[in-house]
Amino acid sequence: MEEFLKKLKKHLDNLDNKKFIFNIFIILVLSVVFLIMLNGYTSDEENNNPTVIKESSNEYNNLVRDDYESYIEDKLSEILSKLRGVGNVDVMVTLEDSIEKIPASNVTTTKEITNELDSQGGTREISREDETIQVVNTSNDVVVLKEVKPSIKGVIVVAEGAENSLVLETIYEAVKTVLGVAGNKVQIFPSK
Numbered sequence: 001m002e003e004f005l006k007k008l009k010k011h012l013d014n015l016d017n018k019k020f021i022f023n024i025f026i027i028l029v030l031s032v033v034f035l036i037m038l039n040g041y042t043s044d045e046e047n048n049n050p051t052v053i054k055e056s057s058n059e060y061n062n063l064v065r066d067d068y069e070s071y072i073e074d075k076l077s078e079i080l081s082k083l084r085g086v087g088n089v090d091v092m093v094t095l096e097d098s099i100e101k102i103p104a105s106n107v108t109t110t111k112e113i114t115n116e117l118d119s120q121g122g123t124r125e126i127s128r129e130d131e132t133i134q135v136v137n138t139s140n141d142v143v144v145l146k147e148v149k150p151s152i153k154g155v156i157v158v159a160e161g162a163e164n165s166l167v168l169e170t171i172y173e174a175v176k177t178v179l180g181v182a183g184n185k186v187q188i189f190p191s192k
Contacts, residue, residue, distance in 0.1 A: 068149060069093050072179070080159060080174060085167040087160025088191065093152060093179075100148040104136040152179055155186045162190035 073091045080089045114126040136143045155175055161167045168188055175186045 069095060072152075076155075076157075076175065076178065079178070080157065080171055083167070083170055083174065085161045085164055086171065089157060089159040090191070091158075092156045094154045095150040096153045097150050100150075101142075101144045102146045102148065104143040104145045106134045106136065108132040108134075152181050152185065155179060155181065157186070157188045158191045159188065160191045162188050 072093045076091045076093070077089045080086055080091070108131070110130045110132075112128045112130075114128075116124050116126065118124065157171055157175060159167075159171055162171060168190075171188050172183070172186060175181070175188070176183055179186075
């Protein structure tokens with residue numbers, strides 16, 4: 001490489017358009033550096049693709065479920081503590097099941113209708129329908145179109161000020177509204 005550069009420099013010294021050739025050389029070097037950086041950026045981006053599942057399914061579900069529960073609990077505690085008459089709030093949320101992942105798939109449907117004549121002159125129609133579902137994979141990883149969050153099984157709220165019936169009702173209505181759950185899934189208790 002070093003010898004090549006020396007020969008290139010000697011050749012450039014002998015040319016009349018040294019400045020032009022030098023500018024082309026600089027552009028070439030900058031282009032190579034840019035392509036190397038672009039390749040490194042795109043390979044990092046492919047590794048962080050959120051639609052392809054690379055983790056084991058149970059481990060991923062548990063991690064997402066725990067994060068989802070914590071997120072709901074934190075946001076609900078934060079908003080409830082801002083209500084009039086409410087002090088410190090602790091919230092516990094339990095989820096019905098785990099995250100449901102809907103994979104990308106190719107569906108092929110074949111429908112076949114056959115009309116037959118029997119020996120007594122009657123006709124009968126035979127209808128057959130086949131459906132083939134093929135899940136889309138990329139490098140042995142399933143491509144996920146959508147993730148459905150689990151439904152809420154129950155909510156417990158322990159709040160300062162919940163001994164007041166008006167505050168209790170306000171908290172109760174707020175939890176039902178924000179989570180979209182039935183009233184029988186929500187329990188509110190005053191804190192000690």
